[in-house]
Amino acid sequence: MVAATGDADKSDLAGKLGIEPGMIVQELGWDSDVDEEVRSAVEDRCGEDLLDEDAQEVVDVVLLWWRDGDGDLVDTLVDARTPLTDTGVVWVLTPKTGTDGHVEPSDIAEAAPTAGLSQTSNISLSEAWVATRLVAPKASAQRRR
Secondary structure, eight states: OHHHHHHHHHHHHHTTTTTTTTOOEEEEEEOOOHHHHHHHHHHHHHHHHHHHTTSSSSSEEEEEEHHHHOOHHHHHHHHHHHTTEEEEEEEEEOOOSTTTTTTHHHHHHHHHHHHHHHEEEEEEOOSSSEEEEEEEOHHHHHHHH
């Protein structure tokens, strides 16, 4: 029974991120501290390996693992937005409060509009990571058509 519950929790990780079968997901900022259960759940749900930072494909979702001290968040978000479809999503995954590398939510809230993105929600993703959902504003998407 415990294994079944664990499996359900794992698949729910991808569900929390809105991952659907067939989606193309790119991962940025991977390091040894990332949550492998999150990565595995996303791959299981979308049915594909995560694309790395060098991929040139158009993607539905970008998972950006981000820690305090990783550099300029605005520049990274601009780069993350580039391969997205018009309806694509950037998830900024940051360490939870009180852990090494924690990023203040206000840092993300300030960087997003500068990078041309709007913050829509925050979720507690796992024991150590929180996720902030960023999307291109609807007006921008309509203008690009």
